[in-house]
Amino acid sequence: MVKSAPLPIASRKPSKVEAIKERSNFLREPVATEILQDTTHFSEDAVQILKFHGSYQQDNRDNRVKGQEKDYQFMLRTKNPGGFVPPQLYLALDKLADEYGNHTLRATTRQGFQLHGILKKNLKAAIASIVTNMGSTLGACGDLNRNVMAPPAPFKNSKEYQYAWEYAENVAELLTPQTGAYYEIWLDGEKAISGEENPEVKAARERNGTGTIFHDKEEPIYGTYYMPRKFKVCVTVPGDNSIDLYSQDLTLVVITDNEGELAGFNVFAGGGLGRTHNKEETFARVADEICYVAKEDVYDMVKAIVATQRDYGDRTDRRHARLKYLIHDWGVDKFRAMVEEYFGKPLEPFKPLPQWKYEDFLGWHEQGDGKLFLGISIDNGRIKDEGDFQLKTALRQIVEQYNLPIRLTPHQNVILYDIAPENKQAIEETLNGYGVVTNIDSIDQIFRYSMACPALPTCGLAITESERAIPGILERIRALLNKVGLPNEHFVVRMTGCPNGCARPYMAELGFVGSAPESYQIWLGGSPDQTRLAKAYIDKLHHNDLETFLEPIFVYFKKSRKKGESFGDFCDRVGFDAIRKFTESYKSKLAKAANVGRHRITVRDDIYAVLKKTAQSQGKSMTDVVDEALKLYLKTE
Template sequence: MVQTPTPQATEKRSKLEGLKQRSHYLREPVATELLEDTTHFSEAAVQILKFHGSYQQDNRDNRVKGQEKDYQMMLRTRSPGGFIPPELYLTLDRLSNEYGNHTLRTTTRQGFQIHGILKKNLKTVISSIVKSMGSTLGACGDLNRNVMAPPAPYKNRPDYIYAWDYADRIADLLTPQTGAYYEIWLDGEKVISAEEAPEVKAARQRNGNGTIFHEGEEPIYGTQYMPRKFKCCVTVPGDNSVDLYTQDVCLVVMTNEQGELEGFNVYAGGGLGRTHNKEETFARQADEIGYVAKEDIYDFMKAIVATQRDYGDRVNRRHARMKYLIHDWGVDKFRSRVEKYFGRPIEPFKPLPAWQYEDYLGWHEQGDGKLFLGLSIDNGRVKDEGDFKLKTALHAIVQQFNLPMRLTPNHNLILYEIDPGFKDTIQAIFDQYGVVTDPQKIPTLTRYAMACPALPTCGLAITESERAIPGILDRIQGVLNQVGLGEEKIVIRMTGCPNGCARPYMAELGFVGSAPESYQIWLGGTPHQTKLARPYIDRLPIRDLEIFLEPLFVYFKQERQTGESFGEFCDRVGFDALRQFAAQYQESANTARKGRKIRYRIGVHDEVYEKLKVAAQNQNKSMTQLVAEALDAYL
């Protein structure tokens, strides 16, 4: 087939660009290798497999010298707005037990992940998901990823209903049109799903000044799809549960006084992935682009996608996200280029209220007489462990009451459409299985923390994240207690590598894996995720965490302004002042301690750890403090 050449068509492309072009619209070599009796896919197939929603991983905990890697597949759902119908949840729950590692994981883009699937079972798992009203197509890869939206199911708020609706519509508009997905995973069977809006279908085929290819299966993407992943969200004024500044494109629903949709404010150019010691890579906050009327939003989205598709860097993948295009061009040139595809000027950005982060935990009215319940999930891991049986509880409740759920951008979940008469029964089931539903009973640091999976399965992980953060939060709480800030709320996020999947660069205190048991520390974000943090220290050995944090917290307590958060304080006083105070404080402390040094080299079994955690919570102490008191008494 012949395509319209893109502006970079004559440049030497990256290796992956060739793989995409030769894949016959995402078919090969996945289709061929799926039939082979092997434990894993080739590197070429792995790259194309991502477009189908799966990553090939190696469980590093199970590596044995001289033996083959422990290959397994991670599968991610595409769930616009985080919507999971009950039949899909029950299917995911079953599949995770039969073919996965017996857990589910909610992602920070409002999808579910199943870990531990063997290659031979991948087709069974994907086909089962599709037949249960789900999809994994486009959950990964160089195309539009899962479209996010606020998870709160407010039925009396038209703006929230519009946000959900347009998250679905934008997801449909930008869904790959190749037949490869159904051919490979369902033997060509096109499963009946929700019907697309007619205006979405029409918009996809409308030329719009060169936004589409007229030949081939992919009118918007062409044979090479996007230069890199592309992330969108739709939200309402004031609701920053979606981390809007981190998105390639954010649409903000704008309604009139009668609650009727008029159009969308548009932000663009956010993105967090970066590489250590590569200063040309960086986290970037989205810019205000303008306002688009509702009847033009599909043509606008095609125009902005076409701009990145045709001008994004296809030579250097580290420079391929849209944030770099906007950074290099500037907002004005970017807007002008989008307008050429759009065919008309973009209107000026309209005023908005201040952005606020909400997690919607606990019981709430949803506005039509029914209730919703927001559940906090530590690091997004839905599992059964000891007396805590979240997975069992959710299965029982969804099965008995047929409840839909919305996954949240903070990797929690919301059950909704709950009849008030069922509230006590549902609460009793959660109580029976040790699941806390009252947000006031969740430790503050835990409530607002996020961590990526990292080791042992993520191939990019440099160090621990999900498995490490519970102990790290406890140690941070111990320092806060020690300096008299025990109830302080601090947004803490951790990743095992600099790609930023848990969005640490928008946190007040961000941990980014930089070496085994060491982290780059980022400071200066805000509680509502409206300002980028900045790197404060490149490599902090985690054993020195308390020594590092104590002077910062003491300085914060002494000099904070009324209502000021820790991140806002760090940004206001500046890093030079923080370093100066810390140096003086540590010098004084070292003199007082006469060289005493705290060490962290003791491990405990899982059952002891859980008992310590419960005892520490009951006594309002940190686990570190409790262990120290016990050892002092014993020794």
């Protein structure tokens, strides 16, 4: 069935960004011209196109001085399908962080790396280095397919995981921009040496007949205008929700036959978490079950869904431009019917799946071929050297010495793999010697399962703190849980500095979403395995009021939970009306007097690092360690 042509773009009253994309000559201008200019920053139009090349122009708000030019710097984001980072690329990124960046690397929630603090004059050299060392930043940002995610665990004896990695790579290749702009601008037209393109993927990109591609465009799938907004894809295996599948625009789930061979994929579509405060027409949404597709048709299915969003997604209002809004407005049945037209044949019914489970794969594991892998917990994905904690140095030394590949996890952690068993002890000793914890039992699980976005000072959208605030917030939550008699309790806590939801707070059991300086909207009721949306409980909570707010909720949880029930499941089961009713009648039994303030002190960074390491080794909160140390020093009871 041939798809009828969509309405001309001119009749849709396109947004300003649509016009910028049209004038860009397939992502070339004005970036190609302005990168040659001796200035500290790009124009507004160039900034929009620069995103497609994998970079955001930022302003370090910590360094703002009234009357002076903004402290312009650039964030570079890599595209690593399935989180795969070869050793050569990791070492190049580590070097770039020191040579041009702020001496840190940050693992993202989409399994890539971010480099922060790069100056405009160094941007070209940084991108060229990434490309020549087996990496890419093309399509890591912008209105197109972003990094394709897959479970990070390198199980070499699992065909399902092998298929997930293979098809994550292939879908990423299928949807990679075809414009020559990237190599023209950053490598002076010289395309990096790489392996031959998968002929099956190449054929799928060129195959038409149902309206999915443009034959007369430099971009056969994206056309002149690319996508209405970003488009996020993941590939996973039944039961493995390490990739937060319900938050993706498109998810493929590997389905194997009785012999364990690949048969096809279940397809989910329509997830997305970005929203805007006080704009009820914007909302977080979980993906819907769409269909099953045989393996030989999977690329045509991906193209059909991409084309449906490309041609019918809202290009007039960028707040309403994601696939989730198209499916919400149309309904799933209409969406399926349109996908079927682009696909060219009837859709097959969705296959049964087991329950989803979240895994973070930390610690030591057998990978199935006689070798080992090690998942290393990284607070908020920030790889750095600070005080006695020298993670950046430790990872560089290990990757250099053992030539180990890395897989980044969707939880901002790092997995080192292909480790020979005889090297296990030496690697562990190296990490421990640099203050890096490898014993996962010593990691407080409140910290282990938390995530935060970078937010201030570099993100231009941040309303308040996130990465810099969450360690203290988690310490206070742990101290409060201890005080109400829940010392071993843990749940998924996520924090963002604005409502865009980059750390996926709307799927958390307890979510903090920046709503004003030092204040957060609080979301409750997501599931431990990230299969259910949380709901907004309160619009603005100042961080100073955290204990007063959470204490009655935790007490109610302790008093009324079912056996083994998680905090998120409890909040969802009893409902907000019951929680509010209990809270209103609750009288604090912990405060020694009414209106007692929370006293705060500040410690140096080196003392903080030692304090944290001590607390982890003793399985205590930092608050408790400080309390004991001060009592001993002051000789008080």
